Amino acid sequence: MNDTAAELSAETFRPEGRRRHRRPRPSGTGTGLRRALVLAVAVPVASAALAGPSAFAAGKTGVTAKTGAADADDQQMAANLETRVLDQRLGSDVSGVVLDAASDTTIWGHNAATALMPASNAKLATSTAALTVLGPDHRFTTKVVYGDGTLTLVGGGDRTLTTADLAELAKTAVAGLKVAGLTSVKVAVDDSLFPEPTLANGWNDGYYPDTVAPVRALVVDGHGVQDTSIDAGQVFAKQLVDAGVTVDGDVARATAGTRDVPVARHRSAPLSDIVHTMLKHSDNDIAETLLRMTALGAGRPATFTGGTEVVRHILSDVYGVSLDHFELYDGSGLSRADRIPAATLAQILELLTEPRYAHTLGSVLDGLPVSGEAGSTLGPEYGRFDDPHSECAVGKVHAKTGTLTGAIALSGLTLGKDGRWKVFSFVENGSTADPNTIKDAMDGLAATVNGCWA
Structure with missing residues (x-):
């Protein structure tokens, strides 16, 4: 205390x-x-x-x-x-x-x-x-799952997620890919925890994205951009590339499948x-x-x-x-x-x-x-x-x-x-x-x- x-x-x-x-x-x-x-x-x-x-x-x-x-x-x-x-x-x-x-x-x-x-x-x-x-004591969880050749970054409502946190997720994911003998993947982001962003009553679109960003379940470093989820996925993909993994295509939005395999997770600081x-x-x-x-x-x-x-x-x-x-x-x-x-x-x-x-x-x-x-x-x-x-x-x-x-x-x-x-x-x-x-x-x-x- x-x-x-x-x-x-x-x-x-x-x-x-x-x-x-x-x-x-x-x-x-x-x-x-x-x-x-x-x-x-x-x-x-x-x-x-x-x-x-x-x-x-x-x-x-x-x-x-x-x-x-x-x-x-x-x-x-x-x-x-x-x-x-x-x-x-x-x-x-x-x-x-x-x-x-x-x-x-x-x-x-x-x-x-x-x-x-x-x-x-x-x-x-x-x-x-x-x-x-x-x-x-509640903590928000960001996950990475793998399925059908795709690593999906799954947002859990952690507005404090950082590039360093994504680096740790990428490090764990790369280790798993190497064990599986995989050298290339696609990258997707799943922010389906929240519905598509809308303006609140009393807001105007002039607030976006500097005063407040469109509210999504995935963001990194508090970036004030229109699509914080794709932005976070791009940061994650770059870290995979820097670690020697080939990322095929652009980062896309997707919904993680029920059979996707958990690869890594990050838990936020306590809500307090x-x-x-x-x-x-x-x-x-x-x-x-x-x-x-x-x-x-x-x-x-x-x-x-x-x-x-x-x-x-x-x-x-x-x-x-x-x-x-x-x-x-x-x-x-x-x-x-x-x-x-x-x-x-x-x-x-x-x-x-x-x-x-x-x-x-x-x-x-x-x-x-x-x-x-x-x-x-x-x-x-x-x-x-x-x-x-x-x-x-x-x-x-x-x-x-x-x-x-x-x-x-x-x-x-x-x-x-x-x-x-x-x-x-x-x-x-x-x-x-x-x-x-x-x-x-x-x-x-x-x-x-x-x-x-x-």
């Missing part, structure tokens, strides 16, 4: 009161839970059927006091937020909320139930569902590591691949619809998160049709403060970028937490970023001045200010929650 995860298991995080919208998790883990999920999502899930009463339904703006007298630091923080959320850089369409994890109370809220474009904050929902359905990478760098391609693998893990089609149905089920029926006004059409948050209230994002993050979910969801917490962390989306290379009002919070805020044209979000956790963990979410849509200045204002709100900007 890393230092951050250890902190989250500390006494500070043991709940002292009734949790918001929380329902008991189904008994059993692993196969038992996955079987329950398959049965539960066999019928498409409707939004209204899953949505419970919202804790934020009453009133759009204002401060909800703790049970008993709110402490002076929280009162000051709420008062500061009430002023700072009106920063002109944020525009007029902004939503925010701050929860106290230990006492199960809402310290402050501003339009918290208003559903806005969440941008990459949607990845919080995707990663929570993937870890719950598949398990943090992949989620960590996806969140640190806000990787759209990993998010969309995980959405499909999550759907398959729950017995649903590997499509945007199948994946988002499962996400809805996990959030609502497994964890009791409110889906009021929740609309999700992809796994990455690139869709301009996605809508998630700050209240819902905060409830997802609040799960990370509960020790009972530490094993399953720990990599979400560990994967959240840390304010000022180089190499993450909150690093200095992105100009984050370098404003005079927010630089005091460097190293103190764990949060997921989100950026689209017309939408910027920041949702995460930080220790308040009282030493208790605060969960926050801030989302703005439609501000006409420079995006960098909007992010400065967002960072200032997080520093306010931390209390270092008092």
Whole structure:
């Protein structure tokens, strides 16, 4: 367990009161839970059927006091937020909320139930569902099989597959060919695990292939190309040639036969590591691949619809998160049709403060970028937490970023001045200010929650 995860298991995080919208998790883990999920999502899930009463339904703006007298630091923080959320850089369409994890109370809220474009904050929902359905130790398998003179590279949904991994597969395959006395083969790729790529509702084809690649079950080195499967097959074929094997013809798409002989396989890093990478760098391609693998893990089609149905089920029926006004059409948050209230994002993050979910969801917490962390989306290379009002919070805020044209979000956790963990979410849509200045204002709100900007 890393230092951050250890902190989250500390006494500070043991709940002292009734949790918001929380329902008991189904008994059993692993196969038992996955079987329950398959049965539960066999019928498409409707939004209204899953949505419970919202804790934020009453009133759009204002401060909800703790049970008993709110402490002076929280009162000051709420008062500061009430002023700072009106920063002109944020525009007029902004939503925010701050929860106290230990006492199960809402310290402050501003339009918290208003559903806005969440941008990459949607990845919080995707990663929570993937870890719950598949398990943090799950690994994705890429295989090579042989039949009728053809080596077929079979994609298994590993978006982290590398050239080095393919080199190992090729090395094993070549050794087998030599034993069999074969010096030439054809090469094919099988990416039939996923259906033919389509655009999500709210996407445009201008996203392809740089912002996100067409979602296929086979890719190497995260290449942003139109056909990642053929590309991976070509890399594999070149390695065979370099090892002295003749490759006949061009790499083609095919479906591996049931009688094909297994030759080699590669298993990915654990899902927990992949989620960590996806969140640190806000990787759209990993998010969309995980959405499909999550759907398959729950017995649903590997499509945007199948994946988002499962996400809805996990959030609502497994964890009791409110889906009021929740609309999700992809796994990455690139869709301009996605809508998630700050209240819902905060409830997802609040799960990370509960020790009972530490094993399953720990990599979400560990994967959240840390304010000022180089190499993450909150690093200095992105100009984050370098404003005079927010630089005091460097190293103190764990949060997921989100950026689209017309939408910027920041949702995460930080220790308040009282030493208790605060969960926050801030989302703005439609501000006409420079995006960098909007992010400065967002960072200032997080520093306010931390209390270092008092």
